[in-house]
Amino acid sequence: MSEPSAVGAAAARVGATLDGVFATVARVRDASARCLGEVRGAGRAPVSADLAALGPLLSAHLGPLVCGLGFIAAPGLLADAAWYLEWWQTGPGGAPSRLLRDLNPESSALYDYTGWEWFTGPASGAEKTVCGPYVDYFCSDEYVLTLSAPVRVGGAFAGVAAADVFARTFENEIVPALREIPAPAFVVNAPGRVMASNTARWTPGAAYRGRPGFAARPCGDLSLSLVTAG
Amino acid sequence: MDSADSADSARLVVFAPVDNTARVHAVVRRLADAIALGLLADGEQLPSEAELAGRLGVSTVTLREALMALRQQGLIETRRGRGGGSFVQAPARPFDLDERLLPLTLEELRDLGDHYAAIAGAAARLAALRSLPGDVERLRRSLEEMAEAGSGAGSVAGSGAGSDAGSDAGSGSGSDAGLRRLDGRFHLEVAAASQSARLTREEIRLQADIGPLIWAVHDDPAHRGRVRAEHAEIARAIEAGDDVRARDVAESHVANAVEHLLERRLTL
Numbered sequence: 273m274s275e276p277s278a279v280g281a282a283a284a285r286v287g288a289t290l291d292g293v294f295a296t297v298a299r300v301r302d303a304s305a306r307c308l309g310e311v312r313g314a315g316r317a318p319v320s321a322d323l324a325a326l327g328p329l330l331s332a333h334l335g336p337l338v339c340g341l342g343f344i345a346a347p348g349l350l351a352d353a354a355w356y357l358e359w360w361q362t363g364p365g366g367a368p369s370r371l372l373r374d375l376n377p378e379s380s381a382l383y384d385y386t387g388w389e390w391f392t393g394p395a396s397g398a399e400k401t402v403c404g405p406y407v408d409y410f411c412s413d414e415y416v417l418t419l420s421a422p423v424r425v426g427g428a429f430a431g432v433a434a435a436d437v438f439a440r441t442f443e444n445e446i447v448p449a450l451r452e453i454p455a456p457a458f459v460v461n462a463p464g465r466v467m468a469s470n471t472a473r474w475t476p477g478a479a480y481r482g483r484p485g486f487a488a489r490p491c492g493d494l495s496l497s498l499v500t501a502g
Numbered sequence: 503m504d505s506a507d508s509a510d511s512a513r514l515v516v517f518a519p520v521d522n523t524a525r526v527h528a529v530v531r532r533l534a535d536a537i538a539l540g541l542l543a544d545g546e547q548l549p550s551e552a553e554l555a556g557r558l559g560v561s562t563v564t565l566r567e568a569l570m571a572l573r574q575q576g577l578i579e580t581r582r583g584r585g586g587g588s589f590v591q592a593p594a595r596p597f598d599l600d601e602r603l604l605p606l607t608l609e610e611l612r613d614l615g616d617h618y619a620a621i622a623g624a625a626a627r628l629a630a631l632r633s634l635p636g637d638v639e640r641l642r643r644s645l646e647e648m649a650e651a652g653s654g655a656g657s658v659a660g661s662g663a664g665s666d667a668g669s670d671a672g673s674g675s676g677s678d679a680g681l682r683r684l685d686g687r688f689h690l691e692v693a694a695a696s697q698s699a700r701l702t703r704e705e706i707r708l709q710a711d712i713g714p715l716i717w718a719v720h721d722d723p724a725h726r727g728r729v730r731a732e733h734a735e736i737a738r739a740i741e742a743g744d745d746v747r748a749r750d751v752a753e754s755h756v757a758n759a760v761e762h763l764l765e766r767r768l769t770l
Binding site: 387405465477479 | 632634635640702706
């Protein structure tokens with residue numbers, strides 16, 4: 273059975289939008305690996321100040337799509353901080369600002385970031401992880417998607433390169449293509465969270481657990497599905 | 503210079519900035535509570551003035567006044583230069599529930615509880631409707647960590663008087679503070695599982711307002727069993743997708759603590 277062209281076009285739109293963000297994540301991944309590799313090459317252990325070199329790259333790639341961007345160190349990677357992230361986000365006035373956060377898990381139960389999917393995915397070897405939408409009370413208090421990739425130095429996992437996209441930004445990018453589909457249609461992430469939709473019956477944030485009469489097809493090589501009814 | 507002009511100046515008064523003192527006081531109380539409870543640990547560096555002001559939603563002028571008051575109370579220390587900033591100093595005096603309750607009327611306490619119960623109940627209901635296994639896993643992990651932390655906590659709860667034994671007692675025992683952090687995190691995770699950023703932000707705001715009072719009740723060994731059972735039941739109802747039950751338990755979880763605060767207030 274051939275699928276309607278609008279469905280294929282919407283799936284392609286989802287893939288292209290997220291691939292664009294992953295291209296930015298890949299630049300952060302490569303720059304982080306290079307930065308850490310150079311420090312190792314100089315014969316010393318990296319410290320948090322070494323990662324400040326990423327600042328210009330990170331702030332330059334914030335924009336209409338990406339609202340937060342950075343490198344999150346695997347615990348124990350740095351000699352001077354067990355927990356660290358070099359993270360830039362779009363400030364309230366629209367200008368890039370660095371997130372300053374004391375990340376000692378002893379002082380807050382929220383700061384152990386190793387349990388988040390955007391960290392566990394890359395840590396267990398996934399090259400592309402799409403997490404969310406979820407309420408990000410760790411960084412922004414906003415409803416966001418986080419796309420992440422592993423950073424490896426000398427073959428060993430050193431941390432995560434990641435980018436945040438506001439859920440509303442993603443929705444604005446995708447919904448025009450979904451509206452071309454003449455049936456209820458929505459995009460869900462791997463666990464089943466609705467990411468964008470053309471129907472009020474399935475709003476972003478709803479849980480989709482499969483349903484008779486609904487068909488799911490993948491979006492590119494990402495672990496997301498475009499679900500259509502009827 | 504006629505009546506229109508005087509009407510204008512009257513309007514200017516109406517729209518003049520609200521007394522800044524109340525805001526300064528609110529910031530001082532929130533940070534002082536967090537320090538007294540050990541939520542902000544001894545020696546911990548506070549975020550930069552700009553970030554702290556932004557997160558608290560106050561001007562930097564207001565924030566600076568609040569930091570000055572905290573410095574005078576000896577709750578923070580400010581160091582200049584590179585590596586400088588404001589650092590928490592554990593207080594000599596533990597959190598005093600009665601002192602915090604005294605200025606509040608029963609009506610104010612009840613209203614604060616009504617507001618928190620409404621937010622917590624709505625969040626739990628939506629979490630039950632929208633949770634996926636990953637969300638429930640997070641709640642379960644927090645419950646397990648609370649069970650571990652709880653087994654060593656409770657040594658100094660409520661015994662402010664006569665407890666001048668040492669600096670380690672200043673902010674309650676370490677495991678008490680750990681338990682409060684996990685309690686706060688659990689409820690934050692429930693709110694986030696609702697998928698509503700607004701409800702989550704409101705949960706954060708209300709935890710800062712009424713959290714210290716509620717945790718003072720929860721710290722009491724007499725309440726530990728009830729609190730643990732309510733947390734477990736909230737998680738179970740969310741996992742089962744039972745939205746009505748999740749809301750009911752989350753509401754009564756707040757209401758039970760507030761009832762004890764009201765009774766306590768009446769003894770003062």
